[in-house]
Structures are given as C-alpha cells and as structure tokens.
Amino acid sequence: MAAKIEKVSIVISKGSLEGVYPGLIMANGARAEGMEANLFFTFFGLDAIHKARHEHIKLATVGNPGLHLATWAGGLPGVSSVMTHYLAHKMEQLDIPSIPEFVEMIADTGAGLYACKASADLFGLTKTDLIDQVKDIITVGEFYDMAAGGQIIFT
Amino acid sequence: MPTASYAGSEVTVNDEGFFTDPGQWREEMAPQLAAAAGITELTERHWQVIKFMRHEYEAKGTGPTVRVLGKTSGVTVKELYQLFPQGPAKTAAKIAGIPKPRGCI
Numbered sequence: 001m002a003a004k005i006e007k008v009s010i011v012i013s014k015g016s017l018e019g020v021y022p023g024l025i026m027a028n029g030a031r032a033e034g035m036e037a038n039l040f041f042t043f044f045g046l047d048a049i050h051k052a053r054h055e056h057i058k059l060a061t062v063g064n065p066g067l068h069l070a071t072w073a074g075g076l077p078g079v080s081s082v083m084t085h086y087l088a089h090k091m092e093q094l095d096i097p098s099i100p101e102f103v104e105m106i107a108d109t110g111a112g113l114y115a116c117k118a119s120a121d122l123f124g125l126t127k128t129d130l131i132d133q134v135k136d137i138i139t140v141g142e143f144y145d146m147a148a149g150g151q152i153i154f155t
Numbered sequence: 156m157p158t159a160s161y162a163g164s165e166v167t168v169n170d171e172g173f174f175t176d177p178g179q180w181r182e183e184m185a186p187q188l189a190a191a192a193g194i195t196e197l198t199e200r201h202w203q204v205i206k207f208m209r210h211e212y213e214a215k216g217t218g219p220t221v222r223v224l225g226k227t228s229g230v231t232v233k234e235l236y237q238l239f240p241q242g243p244a245k246t247a248a249k250i251a252g253i254p255k256p257r258g259c260i
Contacts, residue, residue: 025259032221034241095222096260105222108232110240 007036007150009143014155015044016060017084017099023155024048024102031109036150039106040143042116046123049113049130054100058084100131107133112146114138161187166252173248173255177212180252188250193241197250201238204230208244208251218248218256 008030012023023039030037047053061067061074061083073079088098097105107113115130115137127137138146156167156175161184167175172191174180185205189197197205207228211219221244225232235243244256 028221029259031236032242032244034245097222102260105225105232108225108236109221110233110236 005030005035005151007147009038009040009147009150009152011040011042011152011154012045012048013042015047015057017057017087018059018064018066019155020045020048020057020099021096021102023153024099024106026153026155027111028102028106028109031106031111037106037109038112038114038146040114040116040138042119046115046119046125046130048099048103049115049134050125051129051131054103054131055098057099059087103131104133114143114146116140116143169254171249171255174252175254177209177253180209184252185250188252192239192246192249194239194246194250198238200230200234201247201250204228204235204238204243204247205251208247208253212251212253218244218251218253220244220256220258220260222258222260 008026010023010027012020014020023045027037027039041049047057058080061069061080062071064074067074067083103113113134115125115134117137117139120126120137127134157170158165159168159172160166162181164179164181164184166179169175186197189201194201204224207224208218219227221232221235221242224230224235224243230238239246248255
C-alpha cells in the first residue's frame, strides 16, 4: 500500500459558507482516519471561530458562478440569507452539522484550532472574541513549525 | 482475497483488514482484532461502541460514521477518540468485523 498521510494542517481563509465547509470536512475526515489534524483560521476564515459571527456565515450569492444565479439577482437584499437558509435545510436533511456545531465536534476529535495573528491584529480580535475551543492565536512561523512533517492544505 | 486467523478461525478480509463477511465474526475475535489496532484492553465502553456498530450494521447494512456514533451510541465524540485514537468509526468497525463505514462527515 502507498505511504499514508500522517498529519495535515488545513488553512481556512474564506468567510463564506462554501469557503468554510470544505476545510472543516477535510479536518474532520483526517481525524476519522486517525491522522493528526490542525486547523488554522486566517483572514475572513476567522469568522468560523468568531463567537458572534460563526452562526451567521452565509453563502456567497454574488461573484459565485457555480450558483448559476445572475449576479444582479444575487445582490438583491435578502437573497444571500434565503439561499443560505435553503442550503442549511438541505444540509440538515443529510445530517451535516451547522458550522458552530461542526467546529465544536472537530475540536472534540482532538484536532487543534488556531487563529492567525496577522488577521486577528488586522481585525482587532483577541482570544476573548473567539470560541473557547481555539487553542491559541499564532504567527505564521509558529504555524510552519506546527505543520512540519505533514501536509498543508490551503482553502 | 486475503485471509486472517482470529480466535482459531480463518476469516476473509480485504486489503485494509476489514471483514468481507461480517457473519464470520465472533465476539472472541475482538481482543485480537483490537490488539492489532493498538488497543490492548477492551473496556465496557469499547464494547458499547463495538456492539452498537454491529447493531447498526445489521439494521442498516452500513456502519455509522463518527458523527452518528457521537449522536446515537451514548458515547461522546471526545470519548470516542479517547477509546479509539486511530479513528473511532474505522477502528471500531474493524474490531466489530464489519466493513469500513463510508461517509464524509
């Protein structure tokens, strides 16, 4: 059998629903396979671990050609909320957890959650703004130290 | 198809070591399967998960994922990973003699 991946470090850099879920699924899946996994939230990806914002992450309905919705229509007030609500309903039917629940579950699997220092500084966030499961706010150098010997996945 | 011997019986397994015929599994095989997966002692909590895996497989034809285990087996996700550090659904399925659960979440 080919060599197994032992460790992954996954960067979540986007703050849209479709930007956050793939990284969460990959981190959770890595733990389910017995790999070590760490998650790093940077830039708008920080919203996924922001106490006040992680319940309000929306699907991007503008500039998202995959949605097959005219950009002008996606920009109408409320469209993003409606589409997000619709998708949340579909996900619930498939038993896909909401972002806050999923992040908490991933922390429970033993994966490490970290926030990017440059982004936290930029947005004026401190550890108290972030959910309790976040282990630390770290620099890019510390991220590379932690990621050493494993695979890095940027989303 | 590869075979393996557990508790004195020859069984068929796939390349990853999962039973291809769950009917060949017996409880006495579990300790040896667990030891091969790095678990030296099967506690009552391990057994709760293993039996749940068997039950779910018999009822649904597929083993539960970690998410489903955490919600319905009576063992939390956190404890599941303490019991089966190499991946709860995967390891427990192997010990329970059922195919590897397929599911992304």
